[in-house]
Amino acid sequence: MMIMNKKIFMVSLLAAVLFISACTSDTGDTSLNKPFIGGIVGVNMKFMEGQPPDAIFDNGKFPFTVGIQLENFGEDDLMPVSESDWAELCLIGINPSFFGIESEDLCTTLSSDLRGARKNFDGTILPGDAIFEVFGDDPPLNYEPDLQGNTDITMRAELCYDYTTKSTSEVCIKDDVLGNINDDTICILNEQKDPQNSGGPVHVSSLRENALGQNKIQVSFVIAHVGGGEIFDIDTDHEPKCDDDITNIDRNKVFVEVSLQSESDATITSCSGLSDITSGTVTLYQGSPAQITCVIEGNVDEDKIYTDIFEVDMSYKYGQYIEKNILIQDVSSGDE
Numbered sequence: 001m002m003i004m005n006k007k008i009f010m011v012s013l014l015a016a017v018l019f020i021s022a023c024t025s026d027t028g029d030t031s032l033n034k035p036f037i038g039g040i041v042g043v044n045m046k047f048m049e050g051q052p053p054d055a056i057f058d059n060g061k062f063p064f065t066v067g068i069q070l071e072n073f074g075e076d077d078l079m080p081v082s083e084s085d086w087a088e089l090c091l092i093g094i095n096p097s098f099f100g101i102e103s104e105d106l107c108t109t110l111s112s113d114l115r116g117a118r119k120n121f122d123g124t125i126l127p128g129d130a131i132f133e134v135f136g137d138d139p140p141l142n143y144e145p146d147l148q149g150n151t152d153i154t155m156r157a158e159l160c161y162d163y164t165t166k167s168t169s170e171v172c173i174k175d176d177v178l179g180n181i182n183d184d185t186i187c188i189l190n191e192q193k194d195p196q197n198s199g200g201p202v203h204v205s206s207l208r209e210n211a212l213g214q215n216k217i218q219v220s221f222v223i224a225h226v227g228g229g230e231i232f233d234i235d236t237d238h239e240p241k242c243d244d245d246i247t248n249i250d251r252n253k254v255f256v257e258v259s260l261q262s263e264s265d266a267t268i269t270s271c272s273g274l275s276d277i278t279s280g281t282v283t284l285y286q287g288s289p290a291q292i293t294c295v296i297e298g299n300v301d302e303d304k305i306y307t308d309i310f311e312v313d314m315s316y317k318y319g320q321y322i323e324k325n326i327l328i329q330d331v332s333s334g335d336e
Contacts, residue, residue: 032123035168039199040226042074042163043114045322048132052155055327058147060100063140066091068157068322072114072128074199076164079113086241086317087114087161089133093154093323099141108133110161117199147330158321160242162234165200167312169193169207171219173266174305175298177211186305189217195312201227202254202314205289217266217296219310223254223282224289229320233281242319252284254316258294261309270295 048067056062068089072078080087090107110131117128135141172187174180181189189211195204205224212218225231232242236250244251257279260266271294274280282290298304 035119035196036166036198037075037117037119037125038197039073040201040203042072042076042200042227042318043078043159043161043320044071044073045069045157045159045320047157047322047324051134052141052324052326055329056143057329057331058143058145059332060142060144061331063136063142065134065136065140066155066157067132067134069130069132070110070114070159071130072116074128074163074201075116075118075166076198076200077113077115078110078161078163079115080110080161081113083113085162087159088241090158090160090240091135092156092158092321098143098145099136100139100144101136101141105135108135143328146332147328150327150329152325152327154323154325156321156323158242158319160232160240160317160319162315163200163318164313164315165202166198167195167204167314169195169204169221169310169312170307171209171217171260171296171310172305173217173296173298173308175215175266175300175302177217177298178214179303180305181211183305187307195221200314201225201229201318202231202316204312204314207310212295215298215300217298218293219296220291220293221310221312222289222291223256223284223312223314225252225284225287227318227320229318231284232317232319234315234317236317241317244319252287254282254284254290254314256280256282256292257313257315258292259311259313260296261311265304265306266296266298266308268294269297 046069051065051067053064079085087110096103112131114129118126172189193207195207197203203224203226205222207221210218230244233250233253234255238248238250268278271292273292284290
């Protein structure tokens, strides 16, 4: 009996240890070493339950609303109300006169700011803001034509908004590059780095650092679209701003700005593909990734070796949509 109790105790102890280990791995000590939550979504969209309904009636016999939940999954603050960010939500694919509303009722600016998700110092995550936008609140949508048999339509909700992804990478700075090229006691210069990205649909997908000269270092990185929508120039004058037509010359453009955390010690002197040395608009031709190469110069009169942070800010307008099929039922057909 004593042996049996001891076995039961050992099994219970093992289960408890495994449970604690699992919980520890979920909270993740390694996550404390990461600056961002990450992810490829900026603002997430979904239709609210029953808004719109799966089926409606013709002849103006079924007033309804369309409700859309917007939640900021990324880490950029979208501030269309309190700041100058652009954000517009539109219903597409319906004739407003059929539904008893005006054309201007099909689009709305966001009613509230959407702060991004946040990572606390202890690794816990604070989710981003969520809001609900409703179309057809006053007056309601109501399909007025008299159909000759049932039909269905596709209703699309399109969102266009300003967003920024931040990326950071540890880079090795050596004032005397050639004299210390083989010294890896502090950091390694010639290697592929591990860029970290804040949550958003545009990322720095890779970054490599190499020695270039006596006091010069080369950093090459790739900008990639990783989301499911479309990217546009943040300062586009095109209307609509997130027009995905192939004739829109502002498609697939990202404004990129690079910097070092301690620019007083080393300086970014040039970046191929950027018009203003450390900033400029980059085109992702046909949505393909774009490479940018920057040169960092150390202080030739010093001999410091240290790790710095190479920062990349990527700003853009982002267009995305969700769709739902709605069955319109001919309620008069059964009365004839």
